Amino acid sequence: MANVEISLKETMTSIEGALGVALVDYTSGMALGTLGGGKDLDLNVAAAGNTDVVRAKVRTMEHLGLKSKIEDVLITLSGQYHLIRPLTGRDGNGLFLYLVLNKATSNLAMARHQLARIEAELEV
Known part of the structure; x- marks a missing residue:
């Protein structure tokens, strides 16, 4: 298991095209850690x-009665991808990883795969 600092560093070094990453508490809107x-x-x-x-x-999912969990949310800009990945681990309730990628130099599929792996190893 990795702590927040190690996970943020791993995200920036192992995901090609990473411009910045944050661990965010979505109940308060506060970033618990950022890098880049x-x-x-x-x-x-x-x-x-x-x-x-x-x-x-x-x-919206609650209003629709959907019981699924959000794997990630992708926002595509002209030069960047913004990837939001809610944490699903026992200590991650109410938190999400936010990753910004350079669209020209990143591989979105690999970034999603790597971010899922990093999330699984993260201990908060």
Whole structure:
């Protein structure tokens, strides 16, 4: 099992095209840890904003009576992929991993696979 710092570092180094990653508490909108980003990618602002995305999807699923769990949410921009992956482990309830990828240099399928693996090893 890996802690938050190790998992964020592994995400940035093992996923090609990673621009930034955050572990976010979607009950508060606060980033519990971030790595990467920069002046054009404020991960704390993105974390708070994407909390609304997760909350809206969870609420919609409840209204529809869907019992499935969200594996991930993908937002595609002209130059980036934004991947939101709610944690499903015993300690991850209410948390999600948020990953920003360079669309030109990343492999989305591999990134999703790697992020799922990192999530499975993460202990919070």
